[in-house]
Structure formats: C-alpha cells, structure tokens
Amino acid sequence: MECTFVSVAPESDFPIQNLPFGVFSPSALADSPGRVGVAIGDQVLDLVALSQLGLFAHTAGLDGVSVFSKPYLNDFMALGRPVWRAVRQALQEFLSNDRHPVRQQVSGGNGAAVAIALSSVTMHLPAKIGDYTDFYASREHASNVGMMFRGKDNALMPNWTHLPVGYHGRASSIVASGTALHRPNGQRRPDPAKAPVFGPSARLDYELEMAFFVGTGNELGTPMTVEQAEAAMFGMVLMNDWSARDIQAWEYVPLGPFLGKNFGTTISPWVVTMDALEPFRVAQPTQDPEPLPYLLGAGAGGYDINLEVHIKPHECSDKSFLLTQSNLKYMYWALRQQLAHHAVSGCNMRPGDLCGTGTISGPTEGSFGSMLELSWSGQRDVALGDSGITRKFIEDRDVIKISGYCQGNGFRIGFGECVGQILPAKQVGPPKHA
C-alpha cells in the first residue's frame, strides 16, 4: 500500500501503514484547544475537515465532525475497535486511491485545509488523562534498581515474577513533548546518619518508557480478561517518566514513589494504534513461574519496538549523544497482562487512562533505560560520545529526547519524538515562621 496523496520519505515515522492520532492546533492558533488529526509523512490530516467532506459517512457509530472537533481523543477512544479500524481503513483508502470520491473533491478545491504541514502545527496532549498508572515490567530494570535501593539479596521482590507490579501516578503533571519542566525541590537524606535536607534534587533522571492508552474501559466491579484487555487498548506513545532519585529514595518506603515522580511526565503527542503495531508482535520473554490463569493469553504478547534516548547537554546544545538503545520486546510483563491485572480487582478503566510500562531496560549496559542504571547510582561517569562531556545525572538545561520505531519491509512505524528540557528549580517562598 502506498500513499499517493502526499509523498512520504522512506525514513518517515508516519507512512500510510502508521496513521497515528493526535490533537493539534495550527501554530497561529497555538493557544486554541485543538482538534483531532492523523499524521502522514510531513503532513497532518484534519479529521474534522475530512468528516465534513463525508469520508466517514458510512462508518457506523461515528459522528466525525463532533468527535474529531474535541481537543482530546477520549470520545473517539470510547467508540471501540470496530470504529477505530473503520476510520483507519477509510483513511488508507483515501490516501492510496487517486480516484477516491473525497480525493476528487479535494482536488476540486473543496479540501484546501485537509492537510497541514506538520512543521506548522502545535501538538497537545492527545487525551484528557483521567488516571495514570505506571508499571515496573522490565526484569532488567527492576533488578538493577532493586540492587541499588535494597541490595543484591532483596533486588527482585518475591511478588515480582507473579504479578506486574504497578502503582498509581499523577495525571495532572503529564505534559506533551516539548514542554520544559523545572527541577523539583524536595526532601532528601544524602547522609543516612544525619537529618534530611531540603532543596533541588541532585539526582535527576530520565526513564525510557512507553505507555498505552486505554480505549474502551470496564465497569467498576467487573474485571477484564487478558483477551478483553487486548481488545480495549487503543494505542501507544513514548514516555519519559522523569524521576528525582534522591527524593524517591527517601520517601518511597512504604507507600511508593510520590514527589520523586509527580513533578512531570512527558509523552509523545502522536498515538500509534495497536492496529498499526499488530504486524510487529513478538513473543515476550519466557515467564517462569507460569503466571496465574487470569494473566495467561494466547499468541505473542510482546512488541518489537526499537527505542533510543539521546541527550543534548547544556554545554553543547547543538549536539545529540546516544544514551540508551533498547527495545520494548525485553519487557517481561506484556501490556495486556498489565491491563488485565489492573482491572482484576474491579478497578474501572476509562477511555483515555494511561498506563506506563516502567523503564524498558535491556540485558546490556547500553540498553539501560535510566541514568541511575547507566551511572550505577552515580558511581561512574557516563561519557557522552567523545565530547569529553560526562554525566551521572541530568543537569539544568539538558534536553532528553526519546524516539522509537518498528522496522517494516521498506517502511517504519515511528512514534515521533518525546522531548523535554529540565529548567532550574524554582525557589520555594520563604516560610514566614522558619
């Protein structure tokens, strides 16, 4: 299948096989709430305009003008896989068929605003995220961090191989790629023999993650099977789960990470659908012991998605240096297992809820998905290429960029970019009664 509507470079993240959904505003209206679009090559298709031209007139259950006029994908996500697939198919036919009736209208001058240059739009968060959950599904990452936080003998807890460990995160501070974040202030205890101190985090980190959006959800009190979970997932984004390791280490026992995480989480703005990722399914790592029956599913549970993290250090911000090369396929717990586990208590999942995978570290040092692991808790310098610059953790004004793609035969299913810069901490107002 080839796109004949616009030309798509072979290395583009957004060929006709991809068609990720996002929320955009033309740059002149960057402050406007946005509408739903689909990326193709270096263009954005305006789904409101295409709805008005009748492209989805035969898609049962979809009022395109209404659903795509919203500045979030939640309403579309709630419609379910048959509608998602019908829209995907209608778009592929429109893009590949020169004689498509809507193409005729566009070339006849009715569709000037159907496609807009990607370079001229502002991207927003793709959904109103009701709840955000983060898992801890990479065995390599959990083992590495466990070793550093709790010692070798307690690295992987006894529950870890029996269930996908997860925790509730903060939804309000999830931002779209490109939003700068301030280094957090907080309590930390650099010297365990002394009292804790207050100030900006001295061990700020990135975490290479991906995340899936829940499409259709479940009623409170009604669990989902693994099969239902698989059918409920809408699509995926890249995610940087910024972490303040010193704040986290001091606060996290016994109720888990809190301020060490909630100052900001960055996601890429284009949601790549599970349908686009379907050809890239691969077996997940062998699970031993076998999980309980409610976590078992048929067929391949993993996805072969190449992932990279680059840093632009503040000392030379025109250059990027590779920090991590990893792959989603290393992840021990499959996405569908994460979601089925999440809902097994009866917890209700809603359209637009976001679930992060946890840091996706691989088996080798070059595939470690965080500075904590790369610098082994700050014990060694990480060299940035041959620049002479080194890092143990992220410094002010550093930029971290995550990218990812599935390699097809002559095309790539890419995720665009997940970029964020760390700004200096803001001062906390002087307390009046200190």
Place this chain on the structure above:
Amino acid sequence: MECTFVSVAPESDFPIQNLPFGVFSPSALADSPGRVGVAIGDQVLDLVALSQLGLFAHTAGLDGVSVFSKPYLNDFMALGRPVWRAVRQALQEFLSNDRHPVRQQVSGGNGAAVAIALSSVTMHLPAKIGDYTDFYASREHASNVGMMFRGKDNALMPNWTHLPVGYHGRASSIVASGTALHRPNGQRRPDPAKAPVFGPSARLDYELEMAFFVGTGNELGTPMTVEQAEAAMFGMVLMNDWSARDIQAWEYVPLGPFLGKNFGTTISPWVVTMDALEPFRVAQPTQDPEPLPYLLGAGAGGYDINLEVHIKPHECSDKSFLLTQSNLKYMYWALRQQLAHHAVSGCNMRPGDLCGTGTISGPTEGSFGSMLELSWSGQRDVALGDSGITRKFIEDRDVIKISGYCQGNGFRIGFGECVGQILPAKQVGPPKHA
C-alpha cells in the same frame, strides 16, 4: 445566628453555621447529572434557582446560573476563597433575615423550587476528581500497621516523622455514599512458603478517613507555601478507603498499594467548607523532630472533628454497632502540611483534586480506624455489642457507615453520612488458555 427560612433541629448536621456544598438531582431525575445545592436542616437549597432570583447578583466574579448549573463543584472551587465566603455570607443572610429581598420574592411565590426536601434528592459525587492522593498522617495508624506488616522494629519508617508520607490513589473508582461495591478479586499469598493464590479478598477492611478538596491550585513547577496551601483548601468530606489487606500485603513492596485499594473509595456527598470548620481548629500533636521550614505554619493546624464508624452486619442488618470512635485532631500531620508537601516538587494541584488523610486512629483501641487494627491483623474477634456477632474483617453484605461532626455551642457542624455496602465478588471470566 439562626435560620428562620426553615426550622433546623439542634442535632441536625446542617445548621446555618455549616452550609455544605453538594451536587444533587431531584429523585425523579436521579439519572440526570445534577446541579449545585447547599444543605440546610432537612432541605437542599437550589443554588441555580437562588442565582436566578439574584441572590448572588453582587458577588464579584461569580456567574451563579452558569457555575451552579454544572454537575460538579470544580468551577466554583476554582473561584477562590473570597467568592466562597461571599456566597456563604449571602446564604446566611438569606436564611436568617425574614426581610431579605429574595425572601420576599420566595414568599411571593417566585421561589417554590428554592428548597427541596433532602429525603427527595439523589446525591452525586461533588466534583470531577482529577487526581486523588492518600496520605498516612496518623502516627497511631502508621505505627499499628507498620508493626503488623513489618514487625515492631520497622513499624515507623525513618522518613515518617520528617514528611507527610502519601501516595497517588485511583480517582476513577471514587464513589458517592450509598454506592455498593463488589469485593475485589486478586492475588494473595496466605502461606508465605507456597505460591500465591487467586480469588476474592479474604481480609476486606474499611479505613476511617477524611479528605479535603483542593479549591484553587498551583501551576506546574510552582510550589505552594503552607500559608498558600491553607488558603487553597475548599472543604472536607468523610472517606472510607476500603482496603483488601491480603492483596495489599502481597503487592505493596516496593511501589506501594495498588489493587488492594483501587476497587473503590467512598466519600460523603456534602463538602463542609474550611470556613465552616474554622472555629474548630485546635493544636495538632507536637511534632518532634521539628519539620523542615517549608512545612511550618502559624496558628493551630488541627481540627476537632468527632468521628464514628458503625457496622450493620449482614446477619442483622436493622441494627448498627459502633466499631470506632476517633477524632481528626489526633492526626500528626496537618492538612496544610500535606498539601504544601504535595506541591513542593512543583506538582500541580487542580480544583477538585482530593487528598485523603489516611486512617485516623487514636491512642486507644476503641479509636482504631480499621478492622486490621481492631482485630490486630485477624488475631482476635471484634464483638459487635452484645449481639453475639463478631468480625475480624468485613463480610459480604455488611454495611459500613462513617459519620462525623464538630460540636459547637448549641449546634453541630455535621458531615452527613458516608455509607457503603460490600457485595460478593464477581467471577472473573474463565481464561481461554489456562
């Protein structure tokens, strides 16, 4: 000050000194999304109707018809304390002054629907809760639970006296009082020498908590001082943080409670404002060591709120038995400290965000706020009065009711009820590939 608009019984939860805000529908329209009302005696004042009669015509910054027509309080919460206070004052004048011009209109027949019997309305969740956080702020509860989960030597972690420990909870499963919940399924490991098993929780518990709603929030990256936090709080509700202790114990290390909590959280529907609670401020327990300066505030940080938990056991559901008598004043970490700590990382708080206190246990056994503590982890039976019925944990079809009030001079500031029944667990669909 006395209400002359309707008669208010001395033991009523809702005298003129209270005026809690909530979202209601007339029972005939129970499925409608609701609108904002205020409780007085056994009546609900319809704030849309009162806005239409001009009661808030002179309240700067408030479009009453628009703000109170919403089926949530978020828009009102966002307006800030000067508006909250102006509305409270306007309502008190209307209720206490027979010659109030709006009273004249009502008695002239223009306001038939201004007051509706509480018994004839359906109450909804008071707000769209964007994020929900739960703290762990009672020293007695943290010590009791810590002893049971980690042994005497690790009961209170080193961080506990330095910061208000908290964690992110699940917002989607917060329900209004009266909503029945299903017992959760999940993994637990009753025998630590054996593999975990799956099934309905066998150690289902309540937690006596209160929670505050954030009114005005803060921008991402910008912390709040303790003073700003105090000014930002809108009001409080009662909360039952249902907990499945066996699921929680198996899953919670290292990332905190997850499925052991996210199957449901019940709150009372009437939000008692911080302004109504102001006369009941008391000193909080002495904090030793002194917290870091960003957690210090002037004046009394605690609130004297009497709290009770009753159970209606399934064996005799027409009788209530007292389980717990406690008081918010026992809480070690003040509400304003919780909120200032939450935002110190730069985490953005939004109107309608909910923060729970954690279980409010007092120093004596009768004041323990959970079955876990009362039955000391199931080691002893808790007798329900002299009925001969006992409990270690909550059984199917039991009803738990939390109530609370501040005792004024001749009146009570009450919170209404926070009631929930536990229904049997739903079966999880048989996995196809077990």
